[in-house]
Amino acid sequence: xxxxxxxxxxxxxxxIGFSEAGIVSGNIEFGxxxxxxVIILESSLLDADTVNPEDIPFASFFTAxxxxxxxxxxxxxxxxxxxxxxxxxxxxxPGDPAGQYPDNPFHTSGGNASGINIPLDTICTISGIxxxxxxxxxVFINVYDAYPMxxxxxxxxxxxxxxxETIDIDGPDFEILVTSxxxxxxxxxxxxxxxxxxxxxxxxxxxxxxxxxxxxxxxxAFDDVTMDLDVSGVRExxxxxxxxxxxxxxxxxxxxxxxxxxxDRPGQVMITIYDLRGCQIDILRDNFHNxxxxxxxxxxxxxxxxxxxxxxxxxxxxxxxxEKVSRLLYLK
Numbered sequence: 280x281x282x283x284x285x286x287x288x289x290x291x292x293x294x295i296g297f298s299e300a301g302i303v304s305g306n307i308e309f310g311x312x313x314x315x316x317v318i319i320l321e322s323s324l325l326d327a328d329t330v331n332p333e334d335i336p337f338a339s340f341f342t343a344x345x346x347x348x349x350x351x352x353x354x355x356x357x358x359x360x361x362x363x364x365x366x367x368x369x370x371x372x373p374g375d376p377a378g379q380y381p382d383n384p385f386h387t388s389g390g391n392a393s394g395i396n397i398p399l400d401t402i403c404t405i406s407g408i409x410x411x412x413x414x415x416x417x418v419f420i421n422v423y424d425a426y427p428m429x430x431x432x433x434x435x436x437x438x439x440x441x442x443x444e445t446i447d448i449d450g451p452d453f454e455i456l457v458t459s460x461x462x463x464x465x466x467x468x469x470x471x472x473x474x475x476x477x478x479x480x481x482x483x484x485x486x487x488x489x490x491x492x493x494x495x496x497x498x499x500a501f502d503d504v505t506m507d508l509d510v511s512g513v514r515e516x517x518x519x520x521x522x523x524x525x526x527x528x529x530x531x532x533x534x535x536x537x538x539x540x541x542x543d544r545p546g547q548v549m550i551t552i553y554d555l556r557g558c559q560i561d562i563l564r565d566n567f568h569n570x571x572x573x574x575x576x577x578x579x580x581x582x583x584x585x586x587x588x589x590x591x592x593x594x595x596x597x598x599x600x601x602e603k604v605s606r607l608l609y610l611k
Contacts, residue, residue, distance in 0.1 A: 301390020
């Protein structure tokens with residue numbers, strides 16, 4: 280009996296496939312030139328609290344053209360191939376050339392997959408339907424940049440979703456243009472007419488096979504996005520900031536960094552840069568903010584526009600109820 284069970288298990292394993300060393304290969308399609316990268320993602324990675332960067336198959340390339348990634352791939356899993364070409368620093372900003380393999384997710388055979396071609400672009404069209412029984416004058420879509428969330432998974436910051444734009448919808452069918460990069464979309468009913476997603480308002484998140492992330496850019500034109508504002512249980516308060524937070528990406532940086540921050544309640548917000556001696560370098564923001572997610576770009580300069588020496592700087596966010604500080608490493 281035991282022998283039969285062992286034989287059955289061996290037969291089952293041979294049928295469903297092994298994790299095998301293999302190669303994923305293809306071409307990067309882009310009209311210009313520049314340094315960039317390709318990464319292969321398995322959707323369950325984005326459900327984890329942290330990810331070891333060594334578990335993410337990665338390849339760098341220096342011009343558009345052929346690439347190869349050698350890694351241990353499982354024929355059982357679906358993989359997502361994405362690429363980016365940062366205009367400055369180590370991580371693409373929204374709007375830098377980026378894209379994904381159009382037929383994501385793909386599967387390997389014997390650990391190998393070829394022809395995984397990735398076109399790059401700086402914008403993407405997303406269209407779909409929002410179901411709602413009331414007036415669409417009060418319906419909006421929040422477009423969130425998910426780069427800070429992905430960077431946090433591999434230990435490069437503590438950012439979450441960053442609100443990129445809020446778009447007014449005038450009917451059930453929508454079509455929007457978004458900048459390239461990983462996005463999350465949330466439709467919401469603006470019950471208090473402030474054009475902001477507040478804690479108590481009804482909302483629904485657009486679903487995708489990659490942990491609800493749409494990697495916008497070349498090769499991606501999503502036309503089947505659906506969101507339903509009549510479904511119970513769609514008040515997903517986890518999308519809203521519950522405490523003030525601040526992080527920067529890329530960090531370290533050598534040209535510019537984006538400082539992303541969340542505010543948990545309306546009020547005055549000040550974003551200030553200091554050196555390690557505590558001397559004030561520049562004030563990047565000092566104005567009233569509603570609760571939500573925001574960002575500001577810093578290029579390693581003081582308030583007079585002079586370029587600073589490389590080194591460690593401190594970015595402090597001050598609000599009426601909290602102060603948060605993030606270290607910035609400026610490389611030249």
